[in-house]
Amino acid sequence: MTKRCWAVAVLVAAMLATAACGSDSSADGGSSTSAPGGQMVLATTTSTRDTGLLDTLVPAFEHAGKCSVKTVAVGSGQAIDLGARGQADVLLVHSPDAEKTFMAQGHGASRLAVMHNDFVLLGPPADPAKVSHAGGVVPALQAIADAKASFASRADDSGTNAKELKLWKQAGITPSGSWYIKTGQGMGPTLTIASQKRAYTLSDRGTFLATKNLDSKILVQGGQPLQNPYHVIVVKHSGTNVGCAQAFSRWITGAPTQRVIAGFGKRQYGQALFHPDAGAQ
């Protein structure tokens, strides 16, 4: 009963959002009274914060409408958990398997591709396990385990951590022992620890480029196993600000924002950190 009510409310809000977006194509034109407003909680991953992307996107979104955004940057695992408990209105996450479970359990109203970046395997420039010649990330991990070379893992249930564990599984290895360093922290601190301990680690490219004072080098990159797709999910839960969440979902996948994402980081890092994906699916 209540579920159906909400479905209707979501639909109405979506239609209102569409109408609002359609009426002011110049983003900060006169906003209509039917535009969604209020406070919205965006649960996202540390990588979008650590790279500075959120600092660019969130104020622009707030400026374009009446929604004020409270950002919670945590691991993808916790972000998804916040969504499942109705503590967040919209998610911007990169943990495809967990996202699919989330949608299958009926916690999400919509899930759209936003952008992707890629993972890179980093290590000390001396490359003691000779992973740069291993030919791909999976053989590289096997070489690290064979050499018992230090590897820093976030071990924090984040999207990056999920990716890392999946790659170890593909390599047929259950990493353990003193060479496998579990930091239990976000990407930034883990990169610093890996650099200081001359350990290998898996990172998204953006956070690696945005983190300063690292000695580590990219040793393995490219290829399908290292892709890192981000999706925006509108949470379906009683009490959430569906209007703003829908507006955010539509805004971030819209052409102007996608262009901003494509250009983000080019000036500061000499390369784009994220590649827009909206409309790809």
Added chain:
Amino acid sequence: MSAPPGAALVWELVGRTAAVSLSATAIAMLIGVPAGTALGLLRFRGRRAAATAVNTGMALPTVVVGLVVALVLFRSGPLGSLDLIYTVRGMIIAQVLIAAPLITGITMAAIQALPEELPDQLRALGANRRQLVTRLWLEARLPLLAAVMAGFGHAVSEVGAVTMVGGNIHGQTQVLTTAIVEDVGKGDFRPALVYGAVLLALAFAVNAVLTSVQQRGAAWARS
């Protein structure tokens, strides 16, 4: 959804937390009690500036201590060759710097709170410097033990510095406070609550011992 942490892990964390914070408190005591006594007793140029510095140190944000210690201990830092970053010894260094100003400051106040004429009386009775200081410490033992308890409490409960200097590495430098932050970060509240309760129990145990010493001393002094 979340299982309670295994007993082996809890004991490992309690052991490491106690080892780090108790040794840091012991070292901070060896530094802070003599330093605070000197500041409380002696009259020298710059004493007031030193006292102000110590009192400021009592309010030193622990993350600032962590930042500075980490920068010094990083491979690129001045003491990088000692390989202390992300080690238990590095964490002890950070906690010594956190606890020492507290112990120094409270000791200084305790010594100054003694009757002003006491040092002169003791000297008139023929006490040498060592006897004088020992007597003053005995007189001030209640606030001195309070100083040690405050130092331990500050060291064992802080999280910023041990994270930065220790790295929260599982099985190596993870302590109760950093484990709590990690589990909350994962949305895993049950183990975090267990660690919180255990941390409280550890603080209670340590303070129970110190308090019993303190109060027994008080009873002895009255009899």
